[in-house]
Amino acid sequence: MPWRKHWVDPRIDADDPALLRQKLERRAYEVWISEIMLQQTRVAVVIDYWNRWMEKWPTIHELAATSGDDVLAAWRGLGYYSRATRIHNAAKLVCEDSAMKGLLPSSVDTLVAKVPGVGRYTAGAISAIVFGKAAPMVDGNVLRVLSRQLGLLGDVKTDKSVIDLLWAAADSLAKAVAEDSCDGEISSTTEEQISDRPGRWGQALMELGSTICTPKPDCEACPISTSCRAYGEGLQLASTRGLAPKDIQTTLNPNPLPDIEDSCDFCKPFEEVAQNGGDEDAEIVPISKKTNASRSKARPRLQRQATLSAFFTQSNESKETPDSVPTELTPAGLATIVNHAKKFPVKVVKKAVKEQETLVCAIRRSDDRYVIHRRPPKGLLAGLWEFPSWIIPEDCENTETAYKRAAELHASAVLDPTLKLQSLTHPKLKYVSKLGSVPWLFSHLKLTMHVFLFEIKCSKNEFDTLPSTDDRWSDSIETESMGTGMRKCWDLVREVNGD
Amino acid sequence: MLEARLSQSMVLKKVVDAIKDLVQDCNFDCNDSGIALQAMDNSHVALVSMMLKAESFEPYRCDRNIALGVNLVSLTKVLRALQNDDLVTLKAEDAPDSLNITFESSTADRISEYDLKLMDIDQDHLGIPDTEYAATVTMPSSEFKRICTDLQAMSESVTIEATKDGVKFSCAGDIGNGAVTLRNYQNVEKEHTNVDIELTEPVSLTFSLKYLVNFCKAQPLSDRVKICLSNEVPLLVEYLVTGTSYLRFYLAPKIGDEE
DSSP, X not given: OTTOOOOOOTTTTTTOHHHXXXXXXXXXXXXXXXXXXXXXXXXXXXXXXXXXXXXXXXXXXXXXXXXXXXXXXXXXXXXXXXXXXXXXXXXXXXXXXXXXXXXXXXXXXXXXXXXXXXXXXXXXXXXXXXXXXXXXXXXXXXXXXXXXXXXXXXXXXXXXXXXXXXXXXXXXXHHHHHHBXXXXXXXXXXXXXXOSHHHHHHHHHHHHXXXXXXXXXXXXXXXXXXXXXXXXXXXHHHHHTTSSOTTOOOSSOSSOOOOOGGGOSSSOOHHXXXXXXXXXXXXXXXXXXXXXXXXXXXXXXXXXXXXXXXXXXXXXXXXXXXXXXXXXXXXXXXXHHHHHXXXXXXXXXXXXXXXXXXXXXXXXXXXXXXXXXXXXXXXXXXXXXXXXXXXXXXXXXXXXXXXXXXXXXXXXXHHOTHHHHHTOOOTTEEEEEEEEEEEEEOSSEEEEEEEEEEEEOOOTTTTOSOSSTTEEEESOGGGSOBOHHHHXXXXXXXXXXXX | OEEEEESSTHHHHHHHHHHTTTOSEEEEEEETXXXXXXXXXXXXXXXXXXXXXXXXXXXXXXXXXXXXXXXXXXXXXXXXXXXXXXXXXXEEOSSOSEEEEEEEXXXXXXEEEEEEEOOOOOOOXXXXXXXXXXXXXEEEHHHHHHHHHHHHTTOSEEEEEEETTEEEEEEEETTEEEEEEEOOBOOSSOGXXXXXXXXXXXXXXXXXXXXXXXXXXXXXXXXXXXXXXXXXXXXXXXXXXXXXXXXXXXXOOEEEOOO
């Protein structure tokens, strides 16, 4: 990952403050861009984008000086376009600010307060990785790792109290890590120590969450299973099932605590989790959605494959261990642990994704130019260009002819908005054909785009200025900043044009 | 040292063929009562137990306990050279590096000799308790194989239910469910087609079909198979080899989750 670099140690450049400031400014900018890009986007994809971005705007000043459209163009394909606009605005703000002058603040609080689009996660990452402060960085991976480590059976997506608790835990960890000085002694100075340790620690925790402590964890390979509460609980469970030795060291208190489940405000009771399908045994076959066959009442309950060690005694060791306890963790025992760990954090049933249909009107003039429309500065695909589109209201008649008529009206309104009120089509607008439908999936929305092609028969330069300031003619759609979905629509248009 | 000569040589080949998909490496434990083998599959769900009694061999000689650590794939390669009527002789030193296997054609005009390298295998030996099974079903081995393969097409597990009315193999899968029921059946003229159900109490247990189908690879060994069941203990599937020599498979049941 190209954004992983050595920590800029202020002690090394202490005698040259100008050089140090320049290094920090650049490093902070690099980490900031990488962290924003990595939100919601896979590492493999981000690498390319990040490299190109840094080549184009090596410093925050160059980014601040560029145009918003250029920034959107560089972001094209990454999705969540408001991130790009926010970065750009923030870059301008940071460069113009008389105190910051292009250098991002080093403390989490100032970062969150002063830099738009920077939340506590990004702030923590910048503060720890760049400036070496003991700041926590908690992403989705870390939430999972920590809820397993602490045995916190909560909802880390929506339950604020659970999220805050995990942040607090991460904060204490970051502080503890920062206090361990490199030679193992606890530093006695009261002033804030800075080092590369908090940043390395935070990134290590995220990496662990993305490689080992994944939703389906590899507990056997985990380096921190000894301190993991979920692992310990799973091990105890395995031990009671005779799949692990009884005397195995666990982090759990050997004297079981009284049942305090009800008094914990954070953890969900296990039964509730199990009902939500928390206990997924590998052997259970999912009910296929395609078969309409009703579930037979004879269908067996959830069943687990037992192993023979639960029934047969190990005759070699029978002298030492009279009861059939294995001397080490059996594969089935490990599976029990992994199954238990998988219950953390609580899985939330996803809300059904909203579905929406829109009509996309490609309006072509005789000189092969098309009308494009700029989307509003807020919301989905903010500020990107698109062909004039109209979201079909839910009560609209769901027929091809109704859609065609609606598309005609919308296209006419682009040329003359007064026509829409009178439900009239523009006399110079000619309907060519429906080109097809493009399905497109956003994280929260399932969009179906119906693409219609129109032609305008007109003399040269007629309609040069369009009534809406958000509309304009374009002669090279390829170079416009468009969302990937809209680009698929353009592909349909190009196909009929025969190129 | 070990010297064991087997006139029904195909028995050896059939035994190895029956277990080689379940177990890769295992020890053949030889002592004065015969050659025994016990091994579990990797997931510790199934166990193979073989006993070739000394009486099955002529002659049989083994003065001290010898463990022959064999890779079954390698042994299969050697046994490929075995012809139907050949006599097979196994020979090994007391602490052997290799197992000497000789095939003699029935007319004694062709002798082939192989030395198979052995290995040290650390094996868990399980003590299998003597169990009075609640239900014992003896049936044609081909019938058992057919039931298992038929049901495997529908589901990955089968519930075996033995009652006084008969033994029912049922399964439920995504596409639906299915069941085969066998009743007591006696045919004096064709005894090998009999179905005998001995029952002290009704039992019902669920097992993975993948393993059962695997056990059925032993079907060529014998035209009869004995299935023993008791609630909440592993299933026993036994094929008699010759005389009292046997090949047994144990399979842990699937059990309802505790939570």
